[in-house]
Amino acid sequence: MKPGFRNRVKRLKVTLWTLIVPPGVWAVHFLFSYIWAAVSCAKLGEWSLFPTAFTIGTVVALGIILVSGWIAFVQSRAPGDPPPHEQGTDIDRLRFLATATLLLAALSFVGVIFTALPVILLNDCR
Amino acid sequence: MSLHAQDDPDLRRAQEERLRAVWKPPEGLFLRWTDTNNNRVGVWYTLTAFGFMLFAGVLALIMRTQLAVPDNDLVSANTFNQLFTLHGSMMMFLFAVPMFEAVSIILLPQLLAARDLPFPRLSAFGYWSFLIGGVFVSGSIFFNAAPDGGWFMYPPLTTRTDLSGLGADIWMLGLSFIEVSSVAAAVELIVGVLKCRPPGMRLNLMPLYAWYILVVAVMILFAFPPLIAGDVLFEMERLLGWPFFDAARGGDPLLWQHLFWIFGHPEVYIVFLPSIALFAMLIPTFAQRHLLGYPWIVLAAVGTAFLSFGLWVHHMFATGLPKISLAFFSAASEAVAIPTGIQIFAFIATLWAGKVKWSTPLLYASGSLAIFVVGGLTGVMVAVAPFDWQAHDTYFVVAHLHYVLIGGTLLPLFGGLYYYWPLITGKKLSDRMGRIAFWIMFVGANLAFFPMHLSGLEGMPRRVFTYPAELGIGGLNLASTIGAYLFAAGVAIVCLDLALSPTRPKGKRNPWNAGTLEWLALPDDEDWGIRSVPLIESRYPIWDQKDFVKKVDEGRFFLPDAEEGRRETIITTVLDARPIAVIRLGTPSWKPMLTAIVLGAVFILTTYHLYMAALFAAFATLAMVLWWLWTGTAEIPEKPCKPIGHGLEVPLYLSGPSSSGWWAMFITMMADATAFSGLVFGYYFFWTIHAEFPPPAFPGPGMVWPMVALALTLVGWAGTIATREVHARGKVTLARTLLVASLLATFASLFAGLAGPWQYAMNPEAHVYPAIVWTLAIWTAVHAGIGAIMQGYALARSLAGRMTPTYDADIRNITVYQHFLALTALVAYATIGLFPAVA
Numbered sequence: 001m002k003p004g005f006r007n008r009v010k011r012l013k014v015t016l017w018t019l020i021v022p023p024g025v026w027a028v029h030f031l032f033s034y035i036w037a038a039v040s041c042a043k044l045g046e047w048s049l050f051p052t053a054f055t056i057g058t059v060v061a062l063g064i065i066l067v068s069g070w071i072a073f074v075q076s077r078a079p080g081d082p083p084p085h086e087q088g089t090d091i092d093r094l095r096f097l098a099t100a101t102l103l104l105a106a107l108s109f110v111g112v113i114f115t116a117l118p119v120i121l122l123n124d125c126r
Numbered sequence: 127m128s129l130h131a132q133d134d135p136d137l138r139r140a141q142e143e144r145l146r147a148v149w150k151p152p153e154g155l156f157l158r159w160t161d162t163n164n165n166r167v168g169v170w171y172t173l174t175a176f177g178f179m180l181f182a183g184v185l186a187l188i189m190r191t192q193l194a195v196p197d198n199d200l201v202s203a204n205t206f207n208q209l210f211t212l213h214g215s216m217m218m219f220l221f222a223v224p225m226f227e228a229v230s231i232i233l234l235p236q237l238l239a240a241r242d243l244p245f246p247r248l249s250a251f252g253y254w255s256f257l258i259g260g261v262f263v264s265g266s267i268f269f270n271a272a273p274d275g276g277w278f279m280y281p282p283l284t285t286r287t288d289l290s291g292l293g294a295d296i297w298m299l300g301l302s303f304i305e306v307s308s309v310a311a312a313v314e315l316i317v318g319v320l321k322c323r324p325p326g327m328r329l330n331l332m333p334l335y336a337w338y339i340l341v342v343a344v345m346i347l348f349a350f351p352p353l354i355a356g357d358v359l360f361e362m363e364r365l366l367g368w369p370f371f372d373a374a375r376g377g378d379p380l381l382w383q384h385l386f387w388i389f390g391h392p393e394v395y396i397v398f399l400p401s402i403a404l405f406a407m408l409i410p411t412f413a414q415r416h417l418l419g420y421p422w423i424v425l426a427a428v429g430t431a432f433l434s435f436g437l438w439v440h441h442m443f444a445t446g447l448p449k450i451s452l453a454f455f456s457a458a459s460e461a462v463a464i465p466t467g468i469q470i471f472a473f474i475a476t477l478w479a480g481k482v483k484w485s486t487p488l489l490y491a492s493g494s495l496a497i498f499v500v501g502g503l504t505g506v507m508v509a510v511a512p513f514d515w516q517a518h519d520t521y522f523v524v525a526h527l528h529y530v531l532i533g534g535t536l537l538p539l540f541g542g543l544y545y546y547w548p549l550i551t552g553k554k555l556s557d558r559m560g561r562i563a564f565w566i567m568f569v570g571a572n573l574a575f576f577p578m579h580l581s582g583l584e585g586m587p588r589r590v591f592t593y594p595a596e597l598g599i600g601g602l603n604l605a606s607t608i609g610a611y612l613f614a615a616g617v618a619i620v621c622l623d624l625a626l627s628p629t630r631p632k633g634k635r636n637p638w639n640a641g642t643l644e645w646l647a648l649p650d651d652e653d654w655g656i657r658s659v660p661l662i663e664s665r666y667p668i669w670d671q672k673d674f675v676k677k678v679d680e681g682r683f684f685l686p687d688a689e690e691g692r693r694e695t696i697i698t699t700v701l702d703a704r705p706i707a708v709i710r711l712g713t714p715s716w717k718p719m720l721t722a723i724v725l726g727a728v729f730i731l732t733t734y735h736l737y738m739a740a741l742f743a744a745f746a747t748l749a750m751v752l753w754w755l756w757t758g759t760a761e762i763p764e765k766p767c768k769p770i771g772h773g774l775e776v777p778l779y780l781s782g783p784s785s786s787g788w789w790a791m792f793i794t795m796m797a798d799a800t801a802f803s804g805l806v807f808g809y810y811f812f813w814t815i816h817a818e819f820p821p822p823a824f825p826g827p828g829m830v831w832p833m834v835a836l837a838l839t840l841v842g843w844a845g846t847i848a849t850r851e852v853h854a855r856g857k858v859t860l861a862r863t864l865l866v867a868s869l870l871a872t873f874a875s876l877f878a879g880l881a882g883p884w885q886y887a888m889n890p891e892a893h894v895y896p897a898i899v900w901t902l903a904i905w906t907a908v909h910a911g912i913g914a915i916m917q918g919y920a921l922a923r924s925l926a927g928r929m930t931p932t933y934d935a936d937i938r939n940i941t942v943y944q945h946f947l948a949l950t951a952l953v954a955y956a957t958i959g960l961f962p963a964v965a
Contacts, residue, residue, distance in 0.1 A: 015701060016329070023432035030436045034454055041448040042814040086416065088331050088663050093702065096330035096421055103425035111433065111461045118453030125448045 009074050014097045021068045022101065022108035029061040030115050041125035051119070058116045062109060069105030072098045132682045141687040142657075148688040149241075149653040152714045160714040162246035163653055168232030169550065171253045175225040178260055180617070182216035185209045185267075187614055190574075194607040196595035206591035207274035208293065212267055214277030219301050220260045222397035222535055223346075227252065227311035229400070229542065230339050232550065234315060236644035237333045239324040239662075239678075241655040241685075241695040244317050244786040247712035247758065248310050254722030255307035262730055263300035266293060273297035276589060278386050278441075281371035281379045285363045292733065295364060299729040302357045305350045306725070309797050312346040315339050317789045322695060323703040324643075325684060326662040333642050333665070334423055338403030341427040342396055347797045348435065349392035355804030356385030359901070365735070368890045368897035370808065376821065376894035380445060381811050385804055387438035394530070395434040399427060401538035402469060405491050408545045409473050411640040412488045413480025416666060419472040426469035433462040443514040452511045459509030466502065470495060485638070486560040490541030493568050494533045501529025504579070519589075522582030528575045537567065540620060545638070547624075552632040552649030559623040567616030574609025577602040641666025646678055658686035658771070659696050662703070684770045696770065697786060707780045708768055712758055721750040752919065759787065760935040762928065781935035791939045795946040798909075802950055805905060809898050809957055813965065820962045824895050827882030827903065832959025835878035839910060839951035842872030846917065846944040849937060853924075856931045862924055865937075869917040872944075875951065876910040879903050882959070899958045906954040913947045916940040 012018075036054065040047040075098035080091035131137060151161050161167065189209050192200045201209065231249050235242050243249060266272040273293035275284035284294045319340040323332065360382065362368040369375035371382050410417045417423065436458035443452055473495070482488070504526040508514045517523055540563075547555050581602040586593060593599060636645040645668060646656060658681040664670035677683060685696055685708065693711040698704055724746040731740035763778035770776055782788055813819040820826050845868025853861035883903050888896035920936045923929035929936045 020428065020432075023429060027432055027435065030454065030458065034451060037448060037450045037454070039814055041450070047450075086330070086420070086665060088326050088328050093328045093330045099421040100424045100428070103421060104429055107425065107429045107461075107464060108432075110464065111458070114457035114461045115454055117457060118450055122450050122453055125450065 006074060009071050010078055012071060012075070014072075014075060014094060014101070018068070019097055019101050019104065022065045022105040023111075025061050025064050025068075026108040026111040026115075029057065029112050032057060033115050033119070037125075046125055047123075054116075054119055058112065061112050065105050065108050065112065069102055069109070072101035072105060074098075076102055132680055132686065138681055138686075141681055144688045144691070145654040145657075146652065148691055148693055149655075151653055157714075160716050160719065162242075162250045162712055162714050162718065164231050164235050164242050164246060164249060165651065165653065165655075167246070167249050167253050168228055168230075171224065171228030171231060171256065174253075174257055174260065175221050175228050178216055178220040178264060179225070180621075181264055182213050182221060183614060183617065185213040185216070187610060189213065190607040190610040192591060193593075193603050195604065196593055196597070196600045198592055201591065203591045204274065205270075207276075207589075208267055208270070208272035210589055211273045211276055211279075211293075211297075212264065215273065215297060215301065216260075216264055217531070218277060218393065218397070219304055220256075220264065222531070223308055223393070224256050224260075224304075225539060226342065226397065226400040227308065227315070229404075229539075229546075230315055231311070233335065233546070233644055234318050234339060235322070235655055236549070236647060237336055237642065238318065238322055238327070239643050239646070239656045239659050240318070240322040241659075241693065242711050243314050244322055244695070244697075244709065245314050245712065245790065247715060247718045247754070248314050250715075251718035251722050252307040252310040252314070254719045255310070255726065256304055258722060258726040259300050259303040259307070259729070262726070263296060263304075266296045266300075271296065278383075278390065279360075281360070281363070281382050282373075285360060285371050285379075287364060295361070295733045298357050298361050298364070299733045302354060303726060303729040305354055305357075308346055308350055309794070312343040312350075312797070313790050313793045315343040316347070316793050317786050319343075320700045321697050321786050321789060323698050324659050324662050325696065325698060325703055325705045326660075327698075327703045329701055330420070331662055331665050334406035334417065334420070335403045337424055338399050338406065338427050341431045342399050342403075345392050345396050345399075345431050345434070347793060348800050349389050349396060351797050351801035352385045352804040352807075353389035355801045355808070356382055356389070358801075358805070359385075359808065361732075362897070362901065365732075366890070368901070369894050370897060372894075375892065376812070376816065377897075378812070378815050378894075380442075381808055383442050383445065384438070384807070384811070387441045388435070388804070390441065391437040392431075392434045395430055397531070398534040399430065401494075401535050401542070404538050404542035404545070405473055405495075407640075407642060408487050408491060408541065408638075409476050410480075410666070411545075411638050411642075412483045412485055413476050414483065414639070415476065415480040417472065418476045418479060419468075420665070422472050423469055426465040426472070429465035430462060433458055433465070437462065440509055440511075440514070443511045444518045449511070456509055456511050460506065463502065463506055470499070486555075486557045486564070487541045487545035487638075489561060489564050490537055490544060493564060494537030494541065496533070497529055497537065497568070497571060498533030501526055501531075501533055505530060517582060519587055520582035521578040521586045521588055524588050525575045525578035525582060528571075528578070532571050532575070537571075540564075540567075543620070547627070548633055548637045548649075549644060549647050551627060552651065553627055553630045554633050554637055555623050555627060559619055563616045563619035563623070565616075566619065567613050570609045570612030570614075570616055572609070574606050574613055577605045577609075581606070636668070641669035643667060646675060655695075657681055658683040660684075684772065684774070686771060690764070690768075696776075697780065697784075699784070705770065705774060705776055706784055707777045708770060709780070709786065710761060710763070710778070715758070717750065717754045717758070721747065721754060724750055748915070752915075755919070756923075756928075760923075760928070760933070760939075762930070762933045779933055779935070781933065782938045785935060785938075787935055787939055788942060791942045795943060799946055799949065802905060802953070805898075805901055806953055806957060809902065809961075812894055812898060813961075819965060820895050821893065824893050825886040825888060826895075826962045827886055827888065827899055827958050829959050829963065831878055831882035831885065832955035835875045835882075835906075836951050836955040836959075838871045838875035838878055839906075839955075840948055842868045842875060842910075842913065842917075843944045843948040844868075845871060846937075846941050849920075850934070850941050853931055853934060853937055858924065858931065861937075862921060865917055865921050865924075869914050869921065872910050872917060872947075873914040876907045876914070879907045879910065879951075879955070902954045902958055906951055909947050909950055913940075913943060916943055 081089050085092045085095050271292050284290045319336050359370040363370050369377040371377045371379045439455035440459045544560050581599040584599050632649045660678050660683040667674050694708050696705050697707040724743050727743035728740050767775045767777050849861045849864040883900050890897040890900045923936045
């Protein structure tokens, strides 16, 4: 990766809103999976849309989570203050939010895969 | 004021006297109840919730006595139904959630070194609402009128007035009222955590309790409104005969189950996380070290909050939904074990790494974790749909949920009680009695609830008032009953310990040698909250910052005085807690209590079908709210800025996104929009269950009127935004003219919105389609009406000189409302007006 790009990533603003991007993606993916299954089972009696739309949606969701996790990973290693990174400084606040986002990205990644598993293992509306 | 000035003891004494005078509580037999200080309101709140817990516990003992032996006839089946319904409803709505709010109202300002929460009167309003609603609901059992449909009140049994009496209305309306107070508390706590932290307390230095409070309050905001939406539909069916849950007229009882459990499952985490938050405070104290894995705990709290909204259908595994849907919820249910496990491991690791002082609160913490883990493991079992089909509605589920709630909510709260009692009263509770009580409760809980797993697997259904001897579960039930009485004996010892407390001498300050801010409180507590608002540089400032306590006490930090004789606290920025303003706080007043009384009257009178009186009470509520706002909010200060020490001077007035009022409006409207989406969900839910929806036999509202209403709403919205902008540029007359025009447009949209269903003579009693269309139209119209009142209010404020281009919080706050109104109108009118054309 080019150093300039990495530096730009490091300067991206992190807030409470960016913290909830990964679990938010999980929530949207989950909601759409549920609505899609409920509507196609109720209205069509089968899921004719499977697997293309669902696969694309899942890959997009995982992609967004990976990107936000990667940004968080880069930011969580921002050099500056000494460990254990518990001070009230700009760098430590950045590292904290970034670490929490990274961890949430990991959890959300697992969550999205969990949601996708039923579609692979079950394939009808009974 | 410089550092140096605080060296003068006379100055310090004068400051203390001024602070004491400003924060002096109202006295007198009646006036004392007008208090709004968080210390007092929080204590009333806690005691009331504790009282409801004891009451609901007695109901459980009566049930267990009835079930002690087979074929018992201590109580009738009908009474038994009321007992279990009220036990569950009270423990959830009148104990677990309010207790979290109550404890937070006491602790949060202390933890954040704030003088009080940003809206003290709102806390008082929440408390009075809770008290009135709680007494109304729980008192019903003395009149044999308690709800009897189980705590989740499934229709059609509960919506058919020939099958269920007044109890269902008491449940719906009484608890709706309490839900209002929960949302009020959530607004208060979110704004408190985000805006009232001390300077320097950045997000990464926030006490973990505050993180949990933030997360839980946000969860309340999204979890309670779907239930409120469900309550609206439920009462429309019971009182007006609109058939939302009546399959014969196109409705579906499953809609209630969806709306209830979208609330009901997050609710479990809403009552669990605050108790875990208590652990996050007391474990570092007794390990005498920083908590390990701070970001991991934040991950656990935020992750649990999100996942908990994807679990609701696991309560509906036996309803015949497609298995693929069940599997999604099963997957999310298993995923939630990950963050839950992480936080428990973080606590264990902290104890492992620290020098543990084995104390009574820690005993409760570790013991309750053991019980909770058992409940968690059976939770993993029932989250698997095939196992759940076997265990559904048996005592296995009763065992599971009691293990979770006793281990995850009740025992941690007792631990918190032993930990924080010295903070509230200045006195420690008896370690000896606490330990005895703990072991009796621990044995009692296991003896009561472990056999229920077995009786459930043997086939004992939940909610039966008796069982035949041939089933062979008499011994297991007797054991459960003995366990329940043992548990109650433990609770009685705790109560005795509390009752003895007034006879004991005051202890020393910070008796556990804790490191967090709340322990700055003195044994003889002052009402001002904190002597001076400190600059925070660590997560455990009492341990880490040099001469910290002394500096706070000597007023060497910020805001050590109350020169103008006003109650004040500092407002800071969300991320980095930079001080940006000092706000004046509400003082003791009758208004919160009176508002709660008239609002309570609306709900209670509706229960008894006294509609005209209820309408009158509704207008009284509106008048009270306007009076309260007019006299108590967005006050123009006597000077623009004031110094808060250390050469810092901050404004006394804020408007827009940096102010607490703007956030309160935004957060309230998030809750409102969530309730609305519950109703919209209803519309599309009916679309999925009908082959043709809208049904051809029933006319729709047409396309014209909904579009006219939408256009008018958008004109009102755009006009309000224009007003805000023009006003800020100093063109007051033009702004007022624009505001009048917007008001007219918004008000007209009310009638246009109702005109569609009215013109086509849609009969809401005939079928669910007209009923849901009317509901969406009425909801939007009512919101337009409130929007118009707000526009009129801002106009009046401007004319009265209480809103100027510099001090313009009112217009900025009502613009937030208008954004949400425009969104509501867009969704509602597009749904009822355009969707029939594409469906």
